[in-house]
Amino acid sequence: MTERKKPAGQPDKRRAIVAGALTLFARDGYTRASQDAIAAAAGVSNRTIYNHFTDKAELFQTVIQESTQRVADTMVDIIDRHLGKVVDLEADLIDFGLAWLGVLTSDLAPHFALIxxxxxxxxxxxxxxxxxxxxxxxxxxxxELAERLRRIAKRGDLAIDDPVRAAGHLMLLISADNLTDRAALHDQDALRAMVTAGVHTFLYGYRRLATR
Structure with missing residues (x-):
């Protein structure tokens, strides 16, 4: 992609454009979101958008890059906070799952609508x-999650041959009901029950392997 010189002294307008574009792309999708609508949402002119971005594709890539960075940083922080030092594996995994799914209804929710x-x-x-x-x-x-599970397995609490696959299993299991019933994310009792069931299933499989 050709490097473009961005106007100096307009960081607020660029942020407004990216924020407006995220809102429109999350609501309408890449194909249907028009540049006119993005300009209106950002409170800028089409010309201002072109001063910062070559076209809609470049703007979309920027939105994806910046939004993904924020969400990934948040998720990695959750992994470190809950699984960096495990005291009670089951309880820590449940707390991790609740925090992980809590991001879906946080101020980062537009990212997941975009996805x-x-x-x-x-x-x-x-x-x-x-x-x-x-x-x-x-x-x-x-x-990042795979690396934490690898460390937990190394100390003998789990038997994991493929940490990346195990991480995928855990992510799917703690959010299984969410795949068909997103309302569960807004019901704390349902959310805890979903995460707890997922963690129990995860531990049943991997701890069972450890005792064979």
Whole structure:
């Protein structure tokens, strides 16, 4: 992508453009979000958008990059906070799962709406943006979680041959009901029950392997 010189002294306008674009892309998807609508949401002119970004594809990639970075940083912090020093494995995994799913209804929620739009129109998304999201978002958080599980397994609490696969299992299990009933995310009792069931299933499989 050709490097463009961005106007000096306009960081607020750039932030407004990226924020407005995130809102529109999350609501309408990449294909349907028009530059006119993005300009209106950001409170700037089309010309101002072109002063900062070559086209919609570059703007979309920037939105993906910055939004993914914020979410991944948050997820990695949750991993470190809850699994960095494990005292009670089951309790710590449940607390981790609750914090992990809590991000979905936090102020980072627009990112996940954007990801749902990406999954719905995958064939229309610029390949560079897809690779950036997959590597720096799901890929990064899964690798970080895998490393924590590897350390837990090393001390003898779990038997894990493939930490990356185990991390994928844990992420899926703690959010299983969310795949069909997103309302569970807003019901604390349902959320805890979902996460607890997922953690029990995860531990049953991996701890069972450890006792064979």
């Amino acid at each position: 749902r739009q990406i999954n719905a129109e995958m064939e229309h998304i610029p390949e560079a943006a897809l690779k950036l999201w997959q590597e720096n978002g799901p890929g990064r958080t899964r690798r």
